[in-house]
Amino acid sequence: MQVYADNAATTRISDAAKQEMILCMDEFYGNPSSLHTIGQKAAEKLFEARKTIAQCLNADVKEIYFTSGGSEADNQAVLSAAETGKLKGKKHIISTAFEHHAILHTLKKLEREGFEITYLDVHENGLVTAEEVKAAMREDTALVTIMYANNEIGTIQPIREIGAVCREKGIPFHTDAVQAIGHVKVDVQADNIDFLSLSAHKFHGPKGVGVLYARKGMRLFNLIEGGAQERGRRAGTENIPAISGMAVALKDVCDHMEENEKKVSALRDILIEELSKIPHSVLNGDREQRLPGTVNFCFEGIEGESLLLLLDAKGIAASSGSACTSGSLDPSHVLLALGRPHEVAHGSLRLSIDHYNTEEEIRYITEKVPEIVDYLRNISPVWEELEKGERAHVI
Amino acid sequence: MLYSEKVMDHFQNPRNVGKMEDADGIGEVGNAKCGDIMKMYIKVEDGIISDVKFNTFGCGSAIATSSMATEMIKGKSIDEALQLSNKAVVEALDGLPTNKIHCSVLAEEAVKAAVKDYYDKNNIAYDKELFKDDVHNMNEHK
Ligand SMILES: Cc1ncc(COP(=O)(O)O)c(C=O)c1O
Ligand SMILES: [Zn+2]
Numbered sequence: 001m002q003v004y005a006d007n008a009a010t011t012r013i014s015d016a017a018k019q020e021m022i023l024c025m026d027e028f029y030g031n032p033s034s035l036h037t038i039g040q041k042a043a044e045k046l047f048e049a050r051k052t053i054a055q056c057l058n059a060d061v062k063e064i065y066f067t068s069g070g071s072e073a074d075n076q077a078v079l080s081a082a083e084t085g086k087l088k089g090k091k092h093i094i095s096t097a098f099e100h101h102a103i104l105h106t107l108k109k110l111e112r113e114g115f116e117i118t119y120l121d122v123h124e125n126g127l128v129t130a131e132e133v134k135a136a137m138r139e140d141t142a143l144v145t146i147m148y149a150n151n152e153i154g155t156i157q158p159i160r161e162i163g164a165v166c167r168e169k170g171i172p173f174h175t176d177a178v179q180a181i182g183h184v185k186v187d188v189q190a191d192n193i194d195f196l197s198l199s200a201h202k203f204h205g206p207k208g209v210g211v212l213y214a215r216k217g218m219r220l221f222n223l224i225e226g227g228a229q230e231r232g233r234r235a236g237t238e239n240i241p242a243i244s245g246m247a248v249a250l251k252d253v254c255d256h257m258e259e260n261e262k263k264v265s266a267l268r269d270i271l272i273e274e275l276s277k278i279p280h281s282v283l284n285g286d287r288e289q290r291l292p293g294t295v296n297f298c299f300e301g302i303e304g305e306s307l308l309l310l311l312d313a314k315g316i317a318a319s320s321g322s323a324c325t326s327g328s329l330d331p332s333h334v335l336l337a338l339g340r341p342h343e344v345a346h347g348s349l350r351l352s353i354d355h356y357n358t359e360e361e362i363r364y365i366t367e368k369v370p371e372i373v374d375y376l377r378n379i380s381p382v383w384e385e386l387e388k389g390e391r392a393h394v395i
Numbered sequence: 396m397l398y399s400e401k402v403m404d405h406f407q408n409p410r411n412v413g414k415m416e417d418a419d420g421i422g423e424v425g426n427a428k429c430g431d432i433m434k435m436y437i438k439v440e441d442g443i444i445s446d447v448k449f450n451t452f453g454c455g456s457a458i459a460t461s462s463m464a465t466e467m468i469k470g471k472s473i474d475e476a477l478q479l480s481n482k483a484v485v486e487a488l489d490g491l492p493t494n495k496i497h498c499s500v501l502a503e504e505a506v507k508a509a510v511k512d513y514y515d516k517n518n519i520a521y522d523k524e525l526f527k528d529d530v531h532n533m534n535e536h537k
Binding site for chain 2: 301302313343381383
């Protein structure tokens with residue numbers, strides 16, 4: 001059996017999105033900036049996509065900027081807010097310790113340029129509170145950037161409350177919603193969001209395309225200079241097939257949000273319930289405040305890469321935060337931020353499912369994972385020491 | 396594929412895996428913090444490594460190199476076993492990705508640590524220079 005359980009890494013393109021892309025390549029190949037009919041047809045297609053996406057987010061069409069994906073949107077949002085802050089003498093930013101590297105590496109760059117960053121603790125449950133955000137605010141705070149849902153463990157932050165305290169203090173609020181969009185309801189008005197990043201390939205759209213939402217009045221600075229596309233804020237002839245494919249994919253998931261959420265969270269609960277039965281295992285991140293499809297466990301006494309490879313040999317595609325899957329000596333910064341010791345963080349497994357998965361597939365996973373964990377523990381000297389009491393169990 | 400067929404074979408069907416109750420020498424190297432730990436058991440008869448077993452906590456590369464290293468020293472003299480380099484193990488596995496070479500170093504160190512333990516237990520004199528670079532020794536991390 002083949003089971004794709006790595007939807008947080010990327011998803012397969014939906015049939016509807018694929019058909020739309022082919023249609024665009026065949027019939028909407030014009031340049032939207034051209035004045036002739038073929039160009040204007042493409043311009044209409046582009047506008048249609050912008051409108052669809054704006055509606056899904058409860059935003060205005062003028063607040064939607066197409067980008068090359070989540071990373072670019074994250075970079076542009078953070079750098080723009082930082083630049084705006086700097087012009088007013090504000091050089092402090094609030095974020096969390098477990099953001100995606102598209103945010104963290106951008107913040108590191110700003111630190112080198114003299115910005116001060118407060119990285120809020122995400123605690124063992126992988127959540128921050130609006131009160132903690134408020135307490136970290138200063139006169140010179142230029143931006144709060146906190147991810148909607150975490151890509152490794154799936155916890156969902158209290159975005160609406162955080163947005164509210166930012167609004168109250170007049171501090172711009174950006175959220176990396178790459179993992180949330182298409183999986184849970186996001187409303188930029190109700191959630192008090194000023195900037196938001198999303199990426200199409202996380203909800204069955206194409207790769208290499210995304211959106212930066214910037215609320216009216218929020219200033220954007222260009223990462224890419226050139227033509228006047230995207231209201232002058234992002235140059236380059238628009239990738240109509242990708243953009244329109246993204247819009248179709250997003251509309252599809254937004255139209256079926258409730259039923260998908262219900263179905264997927266029921267499957268997720270089976271995963272959590274069954275994998276929790278493995279001795280000395282722990283679910284990473286809050287049990288309740290989480291995405292419908294993302295589950296992350298640590299298993300003591302084993303290493304994640306070998307677990308992944310053996311699962312792959314059984315046809316199950318998953319991912320891990322172990323050092324040996326990242327190429328560095330450090331395990332996932334997300335699991336370390338939760339306070340997991342290094343040796344436990346190495347033994348992590350992320351299963352990210354969505355509405356393409358079936359219960360049969362989930363049962364197959366819950367059958368295979370315990371077998372493989374057991375096998376690896378049997379050949380692990382660490383497990384032997386744990387069992388003999390020569391090493392203390394941490395979980 | 397990330398790994399060669401040989402690596403996958405040794406990873407999925409490791410040779411000589413398990414514990415040895417009556418080992419003459421035991422070497423444990425690596426540390427859980429960095430992600431890989433290898434424990435090697437040897438049985439020595441007339442200067443020959445007559446049996447070898449291993450237990451490994453680690454990635455595919457760590458498990459495959461442990462397995463290959465045990466095959467390469469089984470039936471060999473202690474002197475020959477001490478000549479085993481991680482490079483030779485990697486070559487025997489048809490190579491490893493560059494960022495995985497560090498995992499293979501442990502196999503060479505585990506063999507050395509097991510021999511050293513055998514020497515120490517039997518009060519056999521040896522050249523300390525031979526064992527000076529086992530940087531991954533467990534004790535340094537405890
Ligand atoms: C939370 C989060 N932010 C940003 C990104 C980057 O998105 P993209 O791959 O579209 O650049 C990802 C996906 O890898 C993500 O999960
Ligand atoms: Zn390794």
